Amino acid sequence: MASHLFCGRVNLNILREAARKDLREFLDKCSGSKAIVWDEYLTGPFGLIAQYSLLKEHEVEKMFTLKAGRIPSAAVKNIVFFVRPRLELMDIIAENVASEDKLQPRDVHILFVPRRSLLCEQRLKEKGVLNSFTNIDEYILDLIPYDGDLLSMESESSFRECYLENDQTSLYHAAKGLMNLQALYGTIPQIFGKGECARHVANMMLRMKREFAGSQTQILPVFDTLLLLDRNVDLLTPLATQLTYEGLIDEIFGITNGYVKLPPEKFAQKKQGEGGKELPTEPKKLQLNSAEELYAEIRDKNFNAVGAALSKKAKIISAAFEERHNAKTVGEIKQFVSQLPHMQAARSSLANHTSIAELIKDITTDSWLYFILCNMVRNAHLNMPDVFSQTALLSCVSASEDFFDSLTVEQEFMTGVDTDKVSTYIEDCIAQKDPLIKILRLVCMQSVCNNGLKQKVLDYYKKEILQTYGYKHILTLKNLEKVGLLKPQSTMRNNYPTIRKTLKLWMEDANEQNPNDISYVYSGYAPLSVRLTQVLARPGWRSIEEVLKMLPGPHFEERQQVPTGLHKKRQPGENRTTLVFFLGGVTYAEIAALRFLSNMEDSGTEYIIAATKLINGTSWIKSLMDSPEENLP
């Protein structure tokens, strides 16, 4: 069920098991049949911890979404609210509880995730329902295991809270999560960090450690190093379009809590004899993680290398199926049959990913690869929908050109071409009223790559955006300025070129097929955050002091005492393990780049990644937008 958590260097399933244990204990506290009323936001993150089957084993019979009014009827003994500590949710709960049937009282419980809140309880008290609750508890869910080498807090707005609203709650949770992690995996002896938030988290951790002094865990440290990185140290990377397979899936369709919803057309199963059956209308939902062998293999490849990988896989599978003709003896046939389930799973996995790749192709690249890909798939005798008619092809050309143009402009910005004047491309995009977020991503990128825009240029863009998309976006623009994504040029020299050169952020000859550098994940651009990580491992940050000073926030190093006897004795050739924590979010391409570093033969370091949230440019910018039209309660 959670096989994806076993495959990494660190067994993250321990963390998941700990979380499940807590959940079971809470559920058993409310004895008898129960219905859970969910704060909808929490269902995704909880899905990573426990499926419905676990809840069912503990007598959860019904699940509802938290809504105003009455709770739908259900013959259960207990009603359990699973909510975040938000005041507005308390009001809804109070309404729910107040309209409970007084004649048939049920036990009501509340579980705050991730922390109890006095203010919320106060609110429930004011509403006169606090005494109705049998249990008020908290479920600490800070770091959720997401994949074999990946942890996420699934905290959507943490960047906004930290940088726009000066609310550091999520940092507190991050520190708590790291303490919890250390309780399970041993003290992390070395802590490095860059950025204000990183400093905060490290301070809180050291403080918590002091406060819990004495209750030190006697566990051999699993992690050698923790690296805390602020998102605002590297504002550029999330703005760039990710070009790995997984990154593109996220850019185009959006991955939430490990699942992606895809347009259904390409997944129509054509069964023999049912030729004209209607296309499904429900989006196709797929879980994406390393438990799926093929996905693990291709997720981090540059998209341009995915076609070849898929075709190779197709050949292997069809060859495997061909084996059946060679199976002569009963023994051979038996062996073949025993492999069938695995082969069939592989085949359906291949079919799924070929469909996804096609969907992406429609939007991204030139047609040649598309052709090759589809032909390959055909040759593999797979049951693939016949999608490439001439018209379909033509319609995708304009879309792909658009993608290509926008990519070209991004790459120009990143290499420092014409970043100081108004870009004709952006101008045209605004004139055609392309999606606002696309425009904002590009303008922000230009600003970041130029260390701020000339006042005239900035004002021009702002005016164009407001005139085209509406005055209401004025607050969004102000937000972007507040967090530093947009800014007027200061008197300071543009230091981006120096940073780019010193850290080798742009590699002319990025090899997409057989990469030898992390820059393959953006077809040329090496993510700054990952470069910092790479340099830290070797030769060390001392070699880039100058650049570190140009980037915002302090950089620091702390050491944590490990109890004597628990000092790790490294075997020759044994890799170090570093936990890289992105405060404010991480992109799939960055994860891919870190995985690439882990797998490099001579890297000497393996990386486990943690983040407040998995983000991409679009979701990130969206989290910073303010829409005054959406009235608040």
Add this chain to the structure above:
Amino acid sequence: MAFVTANWNPLGDAFYRKIELYEMGWNLKDGLRDCLVAAAPYGGPIALLKAHNRCSPSARPQLEIFSSSGLPLASFPWKSGVVKQLGWTVSDDLLCVQEDGTVLVYDLLGGFKRHFSMGNEVSQSQVLETKIFHSPYGTGVAILTGALRFTLATNIDDIKLRRLPEVPGLQGAPSCWAVLTQDRQSKVLVANGSHLFVLDNTACTPVTPPGLSPQASSIVHMCVSFSYKYLALLTDSGHVWMGTSNLKEKLSEVDTKIKAPPKQMAWCRRPKSQQPSAVVMWDGLLLVVGECKETIQYHLDDDSILVPELDGVRIISGTHHELLQEVPGACEEIFKIASMAPGALLLEAHKEYEKESQKADEYLREIKEQSLLSEAVRQCVEAAGHEHEPETQKTLLRAASFGKCFLSNFPPEQFVSMCRDLRVLNAVRDYTVGIPLSHTQFKQMTIQVLIDRLVYRKLYPLAIEVCRYLKTPEYQGVSRVLKYWACYKPYCMPSCMLVYTVVMYLKNELNRGDFFMMLRNQPVALSLYKQFCKHQEQDTLKDLFNQDDDHEELGNFYVKASYKEQRLEARIAHLQSAVDEYYKAKNEFSAKTTEDEMRLLRFQRKLEEEKGEQLVGFSLHDTMTTLLSVGLHKHAEQLYKDFRVPDKRFWWLRLKALAEKEDWEELEKFSKSKKSPIGYLPFVEVCIKHHNKYEARKYVSKVTLEQKVKAHLAVGDVEGAAEAAIERRNESEIGTVLSRCSATTDHLLVERLNRAKATVAKK
């Protein structure tokens, strides 16, 4: 109760006792040897710094801060210069005086606060010796420089450096010196051999202590009492001279019979005591001297330091912490062997009462006959205050309570407040808190200061409990603690919700003005409160911004408010307020754009009324698109001019609007109206988008050379594209065309393209 006197030692008419306060919680390898140590008075924190190793200056010593019970509060490697002296301010800040006269200020948890310099002269001639002193004006620093001159700052929070006059005939470091506070002025008393001088702002005056033993040829040590009223001098002949610090009166002189120079000397006199007394410390020996010839001697096992207090001296060693003091009168009266004082009798009476013996009545009767019962109760209560052991305190208070029963009009205040005080004192004396305050010190220091000290140590819950328990007025007590607690959040608070709780509590407790002022100084609490208001109390938010003169945020506030209004007039009124605020904030851009929006809204409404097209709320762009699509070209044109829409965008707009209507004729006219600022490729593309290849072809020829290939390909003319690409000899374009050739394409064309590509590539 005989054991109470077990640690008493008589000296003249008085008794002295040494009480163990703590067994130290620290674990120091070499005790206090070779350490710079500073312990703050009133049971304050202790700072330790291993002496600088001159041989290996690179080795960084650790600066450690402990509570009085030896629990670690902070520890960090000392990375700055050579420290000459450590000391504490009245508000529990640590001062580290460096060799170069720089003084670094840390809080008691090791957080760096600031630094200041003692002036150029000091930094040039370096610091020889330093004394940190307290006066009614705050904490002062006095420095003796390498040039044998004194520089002094009376209050480090308001630094005025004073350089004192020269001491005549001073060849080397003076044998000893001290800082006095007299006549509202800080002075330095300095001994050079047997000569004594007082240095004040203007003059150096020689003085002679009256009746100083003639055997003395040099004054080797001196100390001033806690109140600055008394002075003690130790001479090379081993005599301790005690007198008033104005040197007008001699109180006593005692021969210690020890001629070795002492390590430290301190006054040990409790207020209102009849007997002057001082403590002198040598290696392994501690001596209490008073008026009489005799002295009390204590053996010391370990390197120790003396910390003078208001009512005694604390002795801190590597393992123990003790208080040496004159036994307070009330205690002496009650516990002195065979005492017949009313308090002693009352205690006896109560003891017998507990034993259910009729003797209780006898004792009581004896007190009552002398009508001294109320005096007895008072004595017991007072003595309880001076006792360190809670058990002894309880016994005395029970006796007092017992005595009270036989008094009709005895005022209860003293008893009640003593019970409260002791409960608080026992709580802060606890090992985990480590503030060993005596009752006398507590009364002198006041409850407010104690609360502050707890707050400095971040013992917020205890501080609040103390305030509640002592019924301190809210504004001095609980509210103040909560305020500090709130601002401390970023490092320790369990999530913002607790800050919210604190903030909400204060909001109800304080009046609005004070509350806002408090928030102003607490950025984290303020931003959290703003978040809260954003969701719950919009109007408060406005008041907050108003209070801060945050015009930018006020502007934003009005913008948001405008969107909540249904009526256009109200909406525009809010926007006008926003404009005003933006101007005040000097944000010209926002002000101008907001004015534009108001103009647009008015225009939209007018047109809605006139033409019946729904427009209000549309962006300028969408408004123009709508106008063009319904044929209101003139109005669109007017907006284009009024709002200075860039030509390019307006062309795009018209192009798209015409294509949308499939008004190809008009489009062609438009294309010829003047030279297109966006070129002609958009014309081609827009036509193709509307599936009109025929119209698209019309514009291909007008497209610039650079875009020719694209244009040809857009209309599906591979050959044309090939021609253009070959002509331009552009490799990537040729590549693009090639990629668009299919099996049905003329293979000759493909060959040509390949050849051209090869030629270009060669170059």
